[in-house]
Structures are given as structure tokens and as C-alpha cells.
Amino acid sequence: MTESSKFSVLVVHHDKPPRKDVVDFLKAHSSVTSCENSEEAFRRIQDGGDDLLVFSADSWLQEWEKMFLLQDDFLSIVAHELKSPVTALTLQMQILDRLMAAESQAHSPQFRRSFDLLSRQVEKLQRLIDVLLDAAMLRKGKMTLRLENLNFSLWLQEKLESFAPLLIKANCTLQSYIQPGLTIQGDELRLEQVLNNLISNILKYAPGAPVRIRLQQKEEALELTVSDGGPGIPREKQDCLFGRYKRGVCDKKVSGLGLGLFVAQEVVHSHQGRIRMESEVGQGTRFIIEIPLATMKQQQEKKQGDNEKDLNH
Amino acid sequence: MITKRILITEDDEDILESMRYVLENEGYQVEGAANGQKALDSLRTAPELPSLILLDMVMPVMDGYQFLVEQGKDERLSQVPVLLMTANDLTPAVRQKFSVEGFLRKPLQLKNLIDSVGQLSAH
Numbered sequence: 001m002t003e004s005s006k007f008s009v010l011v012v013h014h015d016k017p018p019r020k021d022v023v024d025f026l027k028a029h030s031s032v033t034s035c036e037n038s039e040e041a042f043r044r045i046q047d048g049g050d051d052l053l054v055f056s057a058d059s060w061l062q063e064w065e066k067m068f069l070l071q072d073d074f075l076s077i078v079a080h081e082l083k084s085p086v087t088a089l090t091l092q093m094q095i096l097d098r099l100m101a102a103e104s105q106a107h108s109p110q111f112r113r114s115f116d117l118l119s120r121q122v123e124k125l126q127r128l129i130d131v132l133l134d135a136a137m138l139r140k141g142k143m144t145l146r147l148e149n150l151n152f153s154l155w156l157q158e159k160l161e162s163f164a165p166l167l168i169k170a171n172c173t174l175q176s177y178i179q180p181g182l183t184i185q186g187d188e189l190r191l192e193q194v195l196n197n198l199i200s201n202i203l204k205y206a207p208g209a210p211v212r213i214r215l216q217q218k219e220e221a222l223e224l225t226v227s228d229g230g231p232g233i234p235r236e237k238q239d240c241l242f243g244r245y246k247r248g249v250c251d252k253k254v255s256g257l258g259l260g261l262f263v264a265q266e267v268v269h270s271h272q273g274r275i276r277m278e279s280e281v282g283q284g285t286r287f288i289i290e291i292p293l294a295t296m297k298q299q300q301e302k303k304q305g306d307n308e309k310d311l312n313h
Numbered sequence: 314m315i316t317k318r319i320l321i322t323e324d325d326e327d328i329l330e331s332m333r334y335v336l337e338n339e340g341y342q343v344e345g346a347a348n349g350q351k352a353l354d355s356l357r358t359a360p361e362l363p364s365l366i367l368l369d370m371v372m373p374v375m376d377g378y379q380f381l382v383e384q385g386k387d388e389r390l391s392q393v394p395v396l397l398m399t400a401n402d403l404t405p406a407v408r409q410k411f412s413v414e415g416f417l418r419k420p421l422q423l424k425n426l427i428d429s430v431g432q433l434s435a436h
Contacts (some may be wrong), residue, residue, distance in 0.1 A: 080371065083400045083419055084325045090420040091331035098423070126420060133400065 009033070010041065010050040076136035082129045089122050134193075135259045138266045143190075145270055149299055150186040152222055152291075153178050156215055159192065163199055170207040172228075179216045183294045190267045197260035198226050198287055206230020209284065220293055221273070227286040233279040241277060317434045318342045318363040322352040322380065323398070324372040332367070332426070339427055341434070349375030353383055356390050364434035366395045367417075381413070394433050 009030045033050070044050060096115065100107060137143060157178055167174050202211055209229030216223055233241065242265045268275040273291035319341045323329045326347075333343045344363065346352035349372060356362065370377035377397065384390045397416035414433050417425055 080400055084328065087420040088325060088327035088331060091328065091335070091423070094423040095331065095334060 008050045010044055072136040075132050079129050079133040079136065082125070086122065086126050086129060090126065093119050093122055131259050131263070134263055138263060143266060143270055145187040145190060147185045147187055149183055149294055150188055150191070151181070151183050152186065152191075152224075153180045153182045153215060155188065155191075156195075156213075156224070159195055160213065163195075166199070166203060167211060170203045172202065172207065173210045174213065175210065176213040177215070178213075182215065182217055182222045183299060184222060184271070184291050185294045185298055186271060186291070187267075191271075194264040194267050194289070197264045201260060202226075202228045202230065206284070217293070218290065221290045222293055224289045224291075225286060226289075227284060229284045232281040232283050233277075233285055234281055238277060238279060242275075316340065316342045317365075318344065318361070319365050319367060319430060319434060320344050320346060320352060320356070320363040320393075321367045322346045322349060322372070322377070323367070323369040324348055325369075328369075332421070335423060335426060336430060339430070341430070348372040349377060349380030349383070352380060353390075356393075357387075362389070362393050364393075365414075365430060366393050367430070368395050368397050370397060370399045396429055396433055 009032045033044075093115075097119075100115070134143075160174065160176055164174065199211075206228040211229070212225070212227045214223075214225045214227075242261050265275050268289055268291065271291050273289060275287065275289045277285065277287050279285035317340075319336055321329055321332055321336075321343060323332065323345065324347050329345045329347075333345060336343050344355065346355055349368075351374075352366070352368075353375070356366075368377045368380060375383075377399075381395065384393075384395070394414040397413050398419055398421065399416055400419045415429060417429060
């Protein structure tokens, strides 16, 4: 094995370095970096440049967990702080929008363009904050779902129609097959996030290539497959893709926080479902989501509940 | 027609001003309080209670949760319906503990704000 193809190992230790024979063994097969400083080690782990991490003491692991939690608290505080100015901004934008609509006099095209630009950027800010908040909350296991009987087939059809203009803009042709009548117990807003995240990944990483979406029943679950004809994701990047702040493509030109798939995975899991990915370089990427279908009992209970509600009104 | 009075408890002046503008335009009489304590003070001295309280949750001095606790202790004040404004979803625990009428998600959408205030202040 040549030097350059060696495994990169980060050894993190506290007061006592690992046993010499362990280090010697590691050194024979890999390039080893030793690290005593927890903050430096934390940074390196975040960078994700090492293939293997070796902790020499359990206490470090606790330290780590604490650091991740601190980071989540920090994220959540930052996001909350950012919400106030964005709330004031959005309110004023909406007020302006109404005023402009109410005034009979036509505004100059530049005025309108500037206003639209402001609106778009405020919305973007809003979305970024939402993603940050989500990520911090999800890690603490704080996601609450509002489950309802959801005709996923109809819902998906509607969503795809709303995505059509964006896909056209990115020169992606859409081929879809939707098996009708598949109902689940689902949180519509959360599921929309999943679909949003998958499609915005396609718009970002695989513009100009065909997109295929297939929804079908598979045993007691629905199976949704979203495939793109993009560049694909190298095998070594695939494992950590559902982690936080991870991207399959190391491209500084591509924006985003690297949280989309993490959020998608958390949402699917909390629906008792599974999400996995298949990809090969040059062959595109395919995400497969499985979510259990609502049982007959669940569907009927819900309907009965609805009837009772109607009677009460 | 009697003008409905709304109390907005919100520490961010710009948000308060924006909401005041919107609701005054809809014909409400709006009062503002910069935190829970000020809201309590103004409610306790007011000869007449407002039809609705809009309550921000994160505020200095006295936050929204504490306000709800204090409001619950006061028989007179606890008659006034409260609409929360929060960046997060309400946890079931908060829903159960306090009898709030509902919540608006921040950033606020004008239509939601006007509709919800219209519904809740009608009682």
C-alpha cells in the first residue's frame, strides 16, 4: 500500500495515550494523527477528513456528546434570535404588498422588481432559519408529528404539479408513475419537507437530467422512488450522507447547509418508515422511501372521528 | 359597532408596530406591552378587559409561559382568550397545561393573523 492510499486515522486521547503496540499497529497500516485537545479533535471530526477515529478513553465520548448538544443549543438560540427580525421584515413586506395592490397608480417596473427581490430574500432567510431550528430540534428528538389519514397518491400528484415549473427551469424532464389510492398516517407538512429536500437536491446537483418518480405498493407499505440522472455519488461518500452538515459533492459553489437528507431521514423514521439511497458515479442517484400504509382500522377510526366532528358543528 | 380591544404582548418594537398597524387597519383598538409583567400591570389596572391577548413566548422580564401561569391565578384575567405567537410548534404539554385558544407561527402571515384575531375576539 502506498503512503497516499493509506487510511487516515485520528487517535483521540485524554491523559493517557493508547498502548504503544496499538499505535504501532495502526501506524503500520495507516497514517496516524494523535490529538489530545478536545476542541481540535472536535474540529477534525467535523471536517470528516479522517477514515477512522480511535478514542482511547470513554470520558471523551461523553465530552463529545456534550459538545454536540452544546452546538445544538447554540444553533437553536441563533435560529430563535434570527426569527424576530425576519418576523418584522415579513410583516412589513406583506403590508407593503397590500398597500401596493390597493394603490391604483401603477408602480415602475424597477420598484416591483426590487420589491420581489426583497421578498424572495426574506423568504430564503426564513427557510434557512427553519432548517437550522429543525436540525437542532431533531437531534434532541423533539419532532412532533401531526398524523392524519393522508391519501399519499393524490398528495404526491399535487406536489409534483407544484414542482413542475422548477424542474422545467432546471431542464429536468419528469416521468412519473403513481399508483392511486395509497393511504398512510402522515404529517403532510413534514412529508412535504422530505419531498422538497429530495427535489431541491436534484435541482442543485443534477440539473438538465431526467427525473423519474415512482410510487407503488410494496407489501404493507408504500414505496416511493425518486431517481435522477445526475453525476451520482461516490461510494465512499454515501455512508455519511444522512448525517448532519454532510454533502455528497464537495463543491463550495453549491449552497446549502447539508441538512436536507438528515431532516428527510428523521421525518421518514418518525413515520415508522425507511429511507435508503442507491447511487453509482455516472449512473445517477436513487432514493427509496418506504412508509407503512394506514391499516383499515386506522382509516375507519379516522372517518368515524370526522363524522362525530361534523355532528358537533 | 363597539370597537374590539386587543392587547399585544411582544418585546420586539418593530413587530409590535407592524401588528398594530395591521390590526388597527382592521378596526381594532390595539394596546401594546413589552413583556408579560407590563401586560399584567396594564390588565390589572384597566377598567375594561380586552377581547383577546396576543402573546409572544420569548420575552425579557416575564416570558409568555410565566404570564400564562400568572393569568391563570387571576380569575378575572383568566377569562380573556389568549393567542400565542411562537416560532415552534406547541408541545402537547403546553397545550394541556394552559387553556390557550391557539397559536400563530412566527413569522406571522397577515391573513392568518387577521382571520384568527377576527374569530377569537368575536366571543
